[in-house]
Amino acid sequence: MGHKGRYGHEFFRFEIDKYGTLKYANNSNYRRDSIIQKTLQLSPTLINEIQRIIKDSEIMHEDSSKWPHQDENGRLQLEIEMNGQSINIETAKISSLADTLSTEDPEGLRVLYYLIQDFKCLILSIISLHFKIKPIA
Numbered sequence: 001m002g003h004k005g006r007y008g009h010e011f012f013r014f015e016i017d018k019y020g021t022l023k024y025a026n027n028s029n030y031r032r033d034s035i036i037q038k039t040l041q042l043s044p045t046l047i048n049e050i051q052r053i054i055k056d057s058e059i060m061h062e063d064s065s066k067w068p069h070q071d072e073n074g075r076l077q078l079e080i081e082m083n084g085q086s087i088n089i090e091t092a093k094i095s096s097l098a099d100t101l102s103t104e105d106p107e108g109l110r111v112l113y114y115l116i117q118d119f120k121c122l123i124l125s126i127i128s129l130h131f132k133i134k135p136i137a
Contacts, residue, residue, distance in 0.1 A: 014123050020047050024127055040130050050122070051082060057115045060085050066104035067112075068092040076116065 015023045020042040027035040042050075054060070060080065067089075074093035080086065089112065094100060100109035 012120070014119070016042065016047070016050065020044065022123070022126070024123060038127055038131060040126070042126070046126075053115070053118055053122075054080060054082060057111055057118075059089075059111055059115050060087055062087075062089075062108045062111055063105075064089045064091060064108070067109060068103055076112070078112065078116070 010028050011025070012027075013025045017023075022038075022040050022042050024038045024040075025035060059078070060082070068091055070090065071092050073095070076089075076091050076093050078087070078089045091109070091112070092099075094109065094113050094116070097110065097113055100106045100113055103109055
């Protein structure tokens with residue numbers, strides 16, 4: 001997910017490989033910040049939960065052909081390879097649920113929007129917990 005704006009090319013990206021390695025990158029040029037990159041190993045239980053979230057969302061059955069193409073506000077890209085199936089979706093950046101309502105496929109974009117929000121919350125929570133400097137007492 002990302003966009004080009006007054007602070008340059010900003011993006012949030014994560015990748016989970018088949019071995020459970022999570023690679024996270026967040027590039028925000030706001031106040032001239034540098035790119036944040038983290039790598040960590042996920043447990044098999046967490047991998048199973050991520051697969052369950054994907055399966056329950058039914059995103060693998062969505063047809064993105066009627067979704068808006070990327071524009072000046074940015075793009076949202078999702079690539080999933082799981083259990084012999086793969087999808088590669090690229091659409092315009094979705095800033096809020098309201099962005100999905102005026103499209104040809106609001107239900108499909110709603111599925112994508114909620115899945116991305118779930119992933120962002122989950123991944124950011126994992127990163128925060130894993131790299132916490134002071135343990136929670």
